[in-house]
Every structure is written in structure tokens, then in C-alpha cells.
Amino acid sequence: xxxxxxxxxxxxxxxxxxxxxxxxxxxxxxxxxxxxxxxxxxxxxxxxxxxxxxxxxxxxxxxxxxxxxxxxxxxxxxxxxxxxxxxxxxxxxxx
Amino acid sequence: xxxxxxxxxxxxxxxxxxxxxxxxxxxxxxxxxxxxxxxxxxxxxxxxxxxxxxxxxxxxxxxxxxxxxxxxxxxxxxxxxxxxxxxxxxxxxxx
Numbered sequence: 001x002x003x004x005x006x007x008x009x010x011x012x013x014x015x016x017x018x019x020x021x022x023x024x025x026x027x028x029x030x031x032x033x034x035x036x037x038x039x040x041x042x043x044x045x046x047x048x049x050x051x052x053x054x055x056x057x058x059x060x061x062x063x064x065x066x067x068x069x070x071x072x073x074x075x076x077x078x079x080x081x082x083x084x085x086x087x088x089x090x091x092x093x094x095x
Numbered sequence: 096x097x098x099x100x101x102x103x104x105x106x107x108x109x110x111x112x113x114x115x116x117x118x119x120x121x122x123x124x125x126x127x128x129x130x131x132x133x134x135x136x137x138x139x140x141x142x143x144x145x146x147x148x149x150x151x152x153x154x155x156x157x158x159x160x161x162x163x164x165x166x167x168x169x170x171x172x173x174x175x176x177x178x179x180x181x182x183x184x185x186x187x188x189x190x
Binding site: 014018021022024025028029031032036040041043044045046050051052055056058059062063065070082085086088089090 | 112117123137140143144145157158183188
């Protein structure tokens with residue numbers, strides 16, 4: 001039951017995260033093209049800001065999904081390593 | 096003289112920015128691979144944080160270079176549009 005639930009969660013958010021990562025990669029490619037073409041600095045900055053925001057949102061989705069599923073499981077099973085790893089990840093992500 | 100200086104600045108920072116953008120794209124591709132391979136959420140988050148930081152630094156380089164060169168020129172020539180565009184870009188970038 002737990003495995004099945006975990007399985008369906010993985011598929012659901014994994015695909016959304018992969019799609020967002022693909023879009024962010026495409027967006028960065030277009031920013032690179034803008035810089036190569038000598039586009040206006042202000043325009044490039046606005047697109048860089050959009051990519052930064054997109055990457056941040058991807059991190060948030062992964063974090064929320066992780067808390068909802070993996071961490072909830074870890075609390076039930078008393079797996080401290082998962083909580084410690086999460087703490088390290090949040091510390092790096094919030095910087 | 097101004098054109099020559101501007102030209103050399105463009106080449107100098109443009110190449111550094113393009114190299115950093117290429118590395119960030121490669122980094123995001125590897126994060127996508129991690130997610131596809133079902134790697135640990137905490138590990139993925141740490142890499143996402145690294146990409147976010149890299150994208151932020153690219154923005155900073157563009158911004159600093161823009162201020163040092165284009166904006167300095169705009170102040171000399173009294174070009175308000177450049178300053179307004181910069182203000183909009185900073186507003187979006189700092190969010």
C-alpha cells in the first residue's frame with residue numbers, strides 16, 4: 001500500500017519536474033542566444049530573472065513533494081538520516 | 096575611442112557570460128537526468144540550489160558590467176531610457 005502510494009507520487013511530480021526542467025533548459029538556451037546576438041543587457045537580465053524564478057519554483061516543488069511523502073514516511077519509521085539530509089538540502093537551497 | 100572600449104568590454108564579459116550559461120545548461124541537464132533516474136530528493140535539491148546560485152551570479156555579472164559600461168555612457172549622454180530600463184530589470188531580478 002505504502003509502496004503503491006509512493007510509486008504514484010513519484011510519477012506524478014517527477015513528470016512535472018522533468019517538464020519544468022526541460023522548459024528551464026530551453027529558456028537558458030534562448031538567453032545564451034540573446035547574449036551571443038548582443039541583445040540589450042536589460043532584456044537579458046529580465047529573462048535571467050525569469051529563469052532564476054523558474055529554477056526556484058522547481059526546487060520548491062521538489063521540496064514540498066519530498067516533505068509530503070518521503071519525510072512523512074521517515075517520521076513514521078523514525079528514519080533520522082532522511083531528516084538530516086533534508087535539513088542540509090534546505091540550508092543550501094535557502095542561501 | 097568609446098566604441099573601441101565598448102567593443103572590448105562586450106567581448107570580454109560576453110564570452111564569460113556565455114561560458115557560464117553553457118555550464119548552467121549542462122548542470123540543469125544533469126539535474127534532469129538525476130530526476131529521471133529517481134535520485135534522492137535531497138541530492139537533487141542541493142544541485143538545484145547550485146544552479147540557482149549560478150544563474151544568480153550570471154545575472155550579477157551582466158548587471159555589474161551593464162552599470163560599469165552602458166549606464167556610465169547613458170549618464171554621460173543623458174539617456175534616460177537606459178536608466179529606466181535598468182530600473183525595471185533590477186526590480187524583476189531582485190524579486
